[in-house]
Amino acid sequence: MRRRLSPRAAVTIGLLCASTLIAAAGLVRAVRAPSAGPPAPEVLPAPAPTSAGSIDATLSRDMSGCGGARSTVWNPLSGVEYTGRIRLDLPARSGGAVVLFIGDAMPLELDAETTTGDPVLMHRERLRRGPGVHVPPDFWLDDENPWSAPGHIVRATIDAFPERALSIVVSLGRRAPRVLVRLIGYPPDVRVPVCAVPVREDETYFASGWYGEQAGGTTKERWMRDIGAVMVSSARDGAVTIRARARPATTTADDPTRLTLRVNDVLELPAVSMTHGPADYEWHVPDVAWVPGTNELLFSVSRTTTSGTHTIGMSLQELRLLHRE
Numbered sequence: 001m002r003r004r005l006s007p008r009a010a011v012t013i014g015l016l017c018a019s020t021l022i023a024a025a026g027l028v029r030a031v032r033a034p035s036a037g038p039p040a041p042e043v044l045p046a047p048a049p050t051s052a053g054s055i056d057a058t059l060s061r062d063m064s065g066c067g068g069a070r071s072t073v074w075n076p077l078s079g080v081e082y083t084g085r086i087r088l089d090l091p092a093r094s095g096g097a098v099v100l101f102i103g104d105a106m107p108l109e110l111d112a113e114t115t116t117g118d119p120v121l122m123h124r125e126r127l128r129r130g131p132g133v134h135v136p137p138d139f140w141l142d143d144e145n146p147w148s149a150p151g152h153i154v155r156a157t158i159d160a161f162p163e164r165a166l167s168i169v170v171s172l173g174r175r176a177p178r179v180l181v182r183l184i185g186y187p188p189d190v191r192v193p194v195c196a197v198p199v200r201e202d203e204t205y206f207a208s209g210w211y212g213e214q215a216g217g218t219t220k221e222r223w224m225r226d227i228g229a230v231m232v233s234s235a236r237d238g239a240v241t242i243r244a245r246a247r248p249a250t251t252t253a254d255d256p257t258r259l260t261l262r263v264n265d266v267l268e269l270p271a272v273s274m275t276h277g278p279a280d281y282e283w284h285v286p287d288v289a290w291v292p293g294t295n296e297l298l299f300s301v302s303r304t305t306t307s308g309t310h311t312i313g314m315s316l317q318e319l320r321l322l323h324r325e
Helices: 052-061
Strands: 019-023 026-030 066-069 085-090 097-104 111-114 123-127 152-159 166-171 178-184 192-196 204-206 210-216 219-224 227-233 240-248 258-263 267-273 279-285 294-301 305-307 310-312 314-323
Touching: 066 178, 152 166, 210 227, 219 310, 227 314, 240 258, 240 294, 258 279, 267 279, 294 314
Parallel strands: none
Antiparallel strands: 019 026, 026 314, 066 192, 085 166, 085 192, 097 152, 097 178, 111 166, 123 152, 204 227, 210 219, 219 314, 227 294, 240 279, 240 314, 258 267, 258 294, 305 310
């Protein structure tokens, strides 16, 4: 869950999303007030997960991008987690729960809500990698080395309701962290679909590394720490120019702050030097860097400062994705 702060905090934290405006040059994504929560996934509702047959029916349709979870083994979500958010329907069960191990190279901010936007209690425990810790070996067995597990690991537990089923959306904080999921307290024959929640064409999902939106004079802006992940849809063809209107938290003429953009963890574009005050920064992204479904833009800055108890590196006022011929 993203860190909760009082209204008097220097930087507020809220649920992160932005509106999309259509401009003549292309797709313009402008910051606005946070919504009530992630939208319900644009997929057919998952069947009631009370038996092995229900998930088999879901997977056989192959319409929801689903994996599965049960109580007898740790279940990797290979491919499902590539949207940055997952949905699961937890059957009613006294003493039942779902446990997720989520790991990545950067600290992740996790959140859980119902599909209607109500907050869901999530118990979190941050763990270290290495031998002798309470991390399932499935996290590192492929590499045969416990030190190969992600550097930042969170054990997240969500309790089931005893009287009714619980449909939830879990925000993973990045497009494709390493995820294991397992049911606790359920009979062995219960298998629950875990389905991808894609970023919609008209949506921008601000994930780990971002604070909530705030007013900045006549504009609205969103502050980032040293690294910030943004998820966008790939509903576009050809090469794209990414234009960010931003300002650094600190910079100097002799040693300017450097802003770097990495796309889908496969393409790192040249860093640009940031100047004082708001300015436009551009990167040309070839079409081979885009993937079907959800894409991740990972921004990072070379220098940060503090505002009260918060670390800040860059303020983003507008993000545009422009088609190139």
